[in-house]
Amino acid sequence: MTKPKIALIGTGGTIGSLGRGPFDIADYATLGKVMDAEQLLAYWPQVHEVAEVVAVKYAAVPSTALGPKEWLELVRLCDQVVAEIPNLDGIVITHGTATLEETAYFLSLTVKVEVPVVLVGAQRPSSGLSSDAGMNLANACRVAGDKRARGLGALVLLNDEIHAAREVTKTSTSRLQTFRSPDFGCLGHADADAIAWYRRPLRKLGRETEFDVRGLATLPRVDIVYCYAGADGAAVEAFIAAGAQGLVSAGFAPSFVTPALGEAMTAAMAAGTPIAASTRAGSGRMFYTTRMQEAGFLNADNLNPQKARILLMLGLTVTKDRAELNRIFAEY
Structure with missing residues (x-):
């Protein structure tokens, strides 16, 4: 053989x-x-x-x-x-x-x-x-x-x-x-x-896939915001100040965050920073509730935060449109 x-x-x-x-x-x-x-x-x-x-x-x-x-x-x-x-x-x-x-x-x-x-x-x-x-x-x-x-x-x-x-x-x-x-x-x-x-x-x-990165020298910066009891918006503000073009929320299962962190994320999304909602649980889909949709979060499905970060980085190489980014998360 x-x-x-x-x-x-x-x-x-x-x-x-x-x-x-x-x-x-x-x-x-x-x-x-x-x-x-x-x-x-x-x-x-x-x-x-x-x-x-x-x-x-x-x-x-x-x-x-x-x-x-x-x-x-x-x-x-x-x-x-x-x-x-x-x-x-x-x-x-x-x-x-x-x-x-x-x-x-x-x-x-x-x-x-x-x-x-x-x-x-x-x-x-x-x-x-x-x-x-x-x-x-x-x-x-x-x-x-x-x-x-x-x-x-x-x-x-x-x-x-x-x-x-x-x-x-x-x-x-x-x-x-x-x-x-x-x-x-x-x-x-x-x-x-x-x-x-x-x-x-x-x-x-x-x-x-639609991602052809062979001619790229760098990738868009995307950071992960980890949610924990009592978390505020400091990390969101710091990452955006550092140049983050997108964020991933590692929220409580199934995808919730603290009120203070939610306020900071909502403000960031309103200013144009896409945020993909994931969970720190380690398994399971993110529930794309009416509240999450109305706030403007992207649906990371069952991707863990580190994988959601990668897909958002790649998504931002082809589009910044929220609906298109949600399509990407649904297809990949």
Whole structure:
């Protein structure tokens, strides 16, 4: 059987990290040893048993150092590797787990290549006893090489589970099963004998979307306002003063905010700043009540605040019209 050809783009993170010994699974980051894509493949040569892997150097940093600038670079890099590597079947991007879900969702909406893109991380460094890094990396290459993974947007692979970028989120600080899709579950599993698929995402993805960011140098600034008991409007005012073009409300479930915060948000929306209403609950749809509609909030549906921020950033690259932004939240 012919092995799939996979481009491995390394960004760093725990999956590429080395600690002081097999039991260093907490303080390894202070050592600063993070492998690039070539070094990671050399550390885990078993990956070559499941795929022909071509290493692509990009970065070797914690995912806390990755953001909109790097997202735009990764979109262009995906185009580049498909153009330059003949007969490529898929792309795997190694990534730290802190911001993996955000990078994945951004790429899911913006990458236009036809081959699958799979993001993979690890909860334990490669040097740790019982590390999940090697198996996750091998399984990500298997999934990226599976033709059934095409057209599903960017995927996330950890702990043998395949998740849609829109739905998945990190739910535990250190457990191996940290990545979950709370409302709908995973798309399938990377099992020992087969890649088993069970469902497909329905929202628009990748080549279907209206977002073409390949010529952009920056993205509109969007910030998240977290609601808590007694919250006032200070954060709203500060973010707008800092240049925010849009805001996301991480409200009480199902989407409410305190009276003082609501007043500040209503004033901001009246002055032209769009605000998408999400919730800090971690799962479930935002109820688009008459009160929320009349106040002018956008409906973030079941997107968590960090995903709603990404979609609003992308939406603002094509329109500032409130009705059109609501359409975007309904379609993506």
